[in-house]
Amino acid sequence: MxxxxxxxxxxxxxxxxxxxxxxxxxxxxxxxxxxxxxxxxxxxxxxxxxxxxxxxxxxxxxxxxxxxxxxxxxxxxxxxxxxxxxxxxxxxxxxxxxxxxxxxxxxxxxxxxxxxxxxxxxxxxxxxxxxxxxxxxxxxxxxxxxxxxxxxxxxxxxxxxxxxxxxxxxxxxxxxxxxxxxxxxxxxxxxxxxxxxxxxxxxxxxxxxxxxxxxxxxxxxxxxxxxxxxxxxxxAPAPRNRGETRVGLGYDVHAFEPGHAVILGGVAIPHEFALSGHSDADVVLHAITDAVLGAIADGDIGDHFPPSDPQWKGASSDRFLAFAVERVRARGGRLVHVDATVVCEAPRIGPHRDAMRQSIAAICGLPVGRVAVKATTSERLGFTGRREGVAAQAVATVLLPEEADPTEDA
Incomplete structure (x- = not known):
C-alpha cells in the first residue's frame, strides 16, 4: 500500500x-x-x-x-x-x-x-x-x-x-x-x-x-x-527454578532470481529481484529455524521439511519456524531470545527492521524486545558482495527443563 x-x-x-x-x-x-x-x-x-x-x-x-x-x-x-x-x-x-x-x-x-x-x-x-x-x-x-x-x-x-x-x-x-x-x-x-x-x-x-x-x-x-x-x-513462561540454557546457531543462503520482492523475516521487501528456493526462500526465518532446532539437537530444517517433498514448494517459512518453536515447547522448554544478522548489499534492511522483529516475535510467541535483527554487508566480497544473493545467521537461546545426563550410568 x-x-x-x-x-x-x-x-x-x-x-x-x-x-x-x-x-x-x-x-x-x-x-x-x-x-x-x-x-x-x-x-x-x-x-x-x-x-x-x-x-x-x-x-x-x-x-x-x-x-x-x-x-x-x-x-x-x-x-x-x-x-x-x-x-x-x-x-x-x-x-x-x-x-x-x-x-x-x-x-x-x-x-x-x-x-x-x-x-x-x-x-x-x-x-x-x-x-x-x-x-x-x-x-x-x-x-x-x-x-x-x-x-x-x-x-x-x-x-x-x-x-x-x-x-x-x-x-x-x-x-x-x-x-x-x-x-x-x-x-x-x-x-x-x-x-x-x-x-x-x-x-x-x-x-x-x-x-x-x-x-x-x-x-x-x-x-x-x-x-x-x-x-x-x-x-506463559516456563518455570525458572530448574533447567539449562541451550544456544543454537543457524545459517542459510539463497540466490537471487527475477522478481519484485524478497521475503526476509516474514516481511515482503520491494526489490529488483526475488530469492530462489523451494519454499519462499526466507533466509532469515530459515536460519532462525535451524538455530532453534540446533539448540535442542533436533536435526535441521532439511530433515523436517525436505526440499524433495513437493508439499513444501512455495510454502511460507513461518510454518517452519512455528514448528521448531513448538518442538521446544513439547520438550517443556521455551525460546527466550533470537538474534539474527542479514548479510547483503541490497536491499536495505534498516527501514524494515522493526517490521521483521514484529513478525519474528509473533511467530515465536516472544515479546519484540527479545528479538534482534541486524544487517551488514560483506564489503563487496564474495557472492553477497557481488549482489548474487542474501545470507543470514541466527542465534537462538532456549531454556529446557533439567534432564539426567544419559552418560551418567554408562
Whole structure:
C-alpha cells in the first residue's frame, strides 16, 4: 500500500462470545495479562503500519474498550479511530464499520476485516492478503482440511461427502477493495440477507470473485474455554527454578532470481529481484529455524521439511519456524531470545527492521524486545558482495527443563 489513507483495518469486537464462558465478552478477557482485543489490535498495527484501525464494539462495551486501549503501546493506540457500535449480527457490525469509514473525507481504497478473537495473526499472512487483494480485489486466508467432512441432515443421516481437496477452513483478516465490499454489504442489507457469516460470503453473494491464499496454523480463533487455556500455555513462561540454557546457531543462503520482492523475516521487501528456493526462500526465518532446532539437537530444517517433498514448494517459512518453536515447547522448554544478522548489499534492511522483529516475535510467541535483527554487508566480497544473493545467521537461546545426563550410568 502506498499510504495510510489507502488502507483501513476493521476489527470486529461486538460479539458476546458466550461459548467462551466467564460472564464477559471474550474479546475483553485477558490472556497472559493482556486482553484478546488489545493483542489483536497490536498484531494488526504491527503488520499494517500504514493503516488506520477501527474497532466495532458492543453498545455497552465502551468502558471495557477504553481499558483494552490502555494495554497498547502509545504509538499503536494513536492509530485507532473512534470506535463504532456494532449491530445484532457480525454482518451488521461490519456494515456499521464500513459506513463509518465511508463518511471519512477520504475513504480508504482497501479494507481488511479481522476478528478480535484471532490475536496470533502473523504479519506475513497479512502481507499475503494485502498483496492478493491489490492484485484481485478480494482475498481471504484458508487452511486445508485434514479431516473428511460430511454433510449431515437434521436427523443425523449423512447426505453426502464433499471433496476435501475443494474445501478450505477460512480465517481472517479478509481483504477487499473498499467500495465494492461496501456496495455488497448495502445490497445484502437491502435484500434482507443478514445470515451471511463472513465478509467473503457477502462478497460472493454480490457477485464478487474471492481468492483464497495460504492461511497460518497459528492464526487460531479463541472461542471456547479450552482455547483460552491453550493460549495461556502458549504465552506463559516456563518455570525458572530448574533447567539449562541451550544456544543454537543457524545459517542459510539463497540466490537471487527475477522478481519484485524478497521475503526476509516474514516481511515482503520491494526489490529488483526475488530469492530462489523451494519454499519462499526466507533466509532469515530459515536460519532462525535451524538455530532453534540446533539448540535442542533436533536435526535441521532439511530433515523436517525436505526440499524433495513437493508439499513444501512455495510454502511460507513461518510454518517452519512455528514448528521448531513448538518442538521446544513439547520438550517443556521455551525460546527466550533470537538474534539474527542479514548479510547483503541490497536491499536495505534498516527501514524494515522493526517490521521483521514484529513478525519474528509473533511467530515465536516472544515479546519484540527479545528479538534482534541486524544487517551488514560483506564489503563487496564474495557472492553477497557481488549482489548474487542474501545470507543470514541466527542465534537462538532456549531454556529446557533439567534432564539426567544419559552418560551418567554408562
Amino acid at each position: 502506498s499510504s495510510r489513507a489507502s488502507l483501513a483495518v476493521i476489527i470486529v469486537a461486538a460479539g458476546r462470545g458466550e461459548r467462551a464462558g466467564a460472564g464477559q465478552p471474550k474479546q475483553f478477557r485477558p490472556v497472559a495479562g493482556v486482553s484478546l482485543l488489545a493483542r489483536s489490535i497490536a498484531a494488526m498495527a504491527a503488520a499494517c503500519p500504514q493503516a488506520d484501525i477501527l474497532c466495532v464494539i458492543g453498545e455497552d462495551d465502551r468502558t471495557a474498550y477504553e481499558q483494552a486501549v490502555t494495554e497498547l503501546e502509545p504509538g499503536w493506540a494513536g492509530r485507532l479511530l473512534e470506535p463504532v457500535a456494532g449491530g445484532p449480527t457480525r454482518q451488521a457490525s461490519v456494515r456499521n464499520g464500513m459506513e463509518a469509514l465511508a463518511r471519512a473525507p477520504e475513504p480508504p481504497s482497501y479494507v481488511l476485516i479481522h476478528d478480535a478473537a484471532r490475536p496470533f495473526v502473523p504479519p506475513d499472512l497479512v502481507a499475503r492478503i494485502l498483496a492478493q487483494t491489490e492484485a484481485t480485489g478480494a482475498a481471504v486466508p484458508g487452511t486445508a482440511l485434514v479431516d473428511t467432512v460430511k454433510r449431515v441432515a437434521a436427523d443425523g443421516r449423512v447426505l453426502d461427502t464433499p471433496v476435501r481437496a475443494e474445501l478450505s477452513a477460512v480465517q481472517t483478516p479478509q481483504g477487499f477493495g473498499f467500495a465494492p465490499l461496501l456496495d455488497a454489504h448495502r445490497l445484502a442489507f437491502a435484500a434482507g440477507r443478514e445470515d451471511l457469516t463472513d465478509d467473503a460470503a457477502v462478497a460472493e453473494w454480490a457477485g464478487m470473485v474471492v481468492h483464497v491464499v495460504e492461511g497460518a496454523p497459528e492464526n487460531v480463533k479463541i472461542t471456547r474455554p479450552e482455547d483460552f487455556e491453550a493460549a495461556e500455555r502458549r504465552l
